[in-house]
Amino acid sequence: MRKTAFVVLALALVGIVAAAGCISTETQSPAGDWYVPGTDITMTITPEGSVLGQAPQNSFFGSCTIDGDKIVFNIAATLMTDSEEERAFFAALNSVDSFKVENGKLVLMSEGKEVLTFAEALVGTFVTEDGITITFNKDMTFSANGPVNLFSGSYAYTENGIEFTAALSTMAFGSEEDMAAEAAFLAALAEAKTFSVENGKLTLGKLTLTASVVGNWMTVDGITLTLAEDGTFAGQAPVNNYFGEYEVKDGKVTFKNVASTKMMGAEEDMAAEDAFFKALAENTFAEGQFLTAEGITFIRT
Structure with a gap:
């Protein structure tokens, strides 16, 4: 009886090991639009490995070589005034040798230590349930088309999310329903402090929007x-x-x-x-x- 139980246990362990061997270890791609929370630093990595970004003073560009979870950046930058923060950023970026993507974060590492952490940036065009279209640009400005008026403004990334400046607006008048929809949209935008994008849906504070290619x-x-x-x-x-x-x-x-x-x-x-x-x-x-x-x-x- 004990021998039979031992055989069953051994087979179960073999099954567990075999199942573990089937777990995918594929590294998630670092391609995307990213920002460093609490700063104006942004970076885009394309699926082919091209790199574009904005440091505190200078724009930067170049490429990266990716092999599994290994990554090496080859970066050049414009030659405007720099700062200690900027020099520290480029030094950290040039030291990177590996990465991981988890929970919407791109973590860049050097010799196993985290040196830069990026969060997923808000870039693209989205549409509200009321049909208001808003476009978020890489330079952290936005423009929106309501049923009556046009809006524009800027936003900044904070340590925990996002913050909008007061939006500028044209001053046209429309139906009471349309004007109410625009007022509610602007109020929700001003109050928004967090955002997330998942499966083509943007949750921006109380707003829910759908991605558009426009x-x-x-x-x-x-x-x-x-x-x-x-x-x-x-x-x-x-x-x-x-x-x-x-x-x-x-x-x-x-x-x-x-x-x-x-x-x-x-x-x-x-x-x-x-x-x-x-x-x-x-x-x-x-x-x-x-x-x-x-x-x-x-x-x-």
């Missing part, structure tokens, strides 16, 4: 793209302006009827432009923090 995008090579609410798009390629229509369905963005002006430029620019137009017309882009397809990634501007 707004301004750009590749790391400088090609711009603006997606309008009416389903049209326009942008600037290396030489020509381009335009057309787009459709969003099941989390995918498809570009249709892509056309452009017919200017001529350097052979290298024209070749890059032709390849871009071909990829834009033939690929379906995944919707999210980035618009991505094979060989092309658009980031929010």
